[in-house]
Amino acid sequence: MGSKRIGLARVEALLENLKREINWSTTTQKNFKTSVVLSGGGATTLTAADSGATCVFDTAAASTFTLPDPELGMSFTFVSTITATGDHEVIAGTNDHGFLGGCLIMNTTADQTNAFSAATDGNNDYITMNGSTTGGIAGSMIHVSAILGASAAKCWAVHATLIGSGNTTTPFADA
Secondary structure, three states: OOOOOOOHHHHHHHHHOOOOOOOOOOOOOOOOOOOEEEOOOOEEEOOHHHOOOEEEEOOOOOEEEEOOOOOOOOEEEEEEOOOOOOOEEEEOOOOOOOEEEEEEEEEOOOOOEEEEEOOOOOOOOEEEEOOEOOEOOOOOEEEEEEOOOOOOOOOEEEEEEEEEOOOOOOOEEOO
16 A cells, blocks of 8 residues: 655644644644743733743843733743843732742852742732842743632742842732
């Protein structure tokens, strides 16, 4: 029996006409890249379509990323490529859609690392890195994932490894 070759257009049509879900969880994706969103020194409001993005604080000036309303499974990674001279902030889009989790701040001026946690009631809806005591030195990284829908508090799980200096303090706060 010979082999029959079909073109890409035919394969696409066959996949589009399937009447069931495809489980990609056991599939290996090659050459897959996530999108990158640059802060540019201003206020950036993320959307659900940005989920999975690496969001970069690419200027020392004050910059904010505001998260969209949480949908289960959404996630974002924030990275500082330059030390903050103004506040670099990650903000939950709505009051009380706050953070649950914590961060480590590695200190460049003292031989210590401190751990801080967000309020367990989910009311902390700001993460602020100031370039020193609350992190924000180049290389600081935050990851958030939506773990509850928009009708609940404590919507965003957060874990972060920040780089700071001086007497470090929590980067978590209420609006």
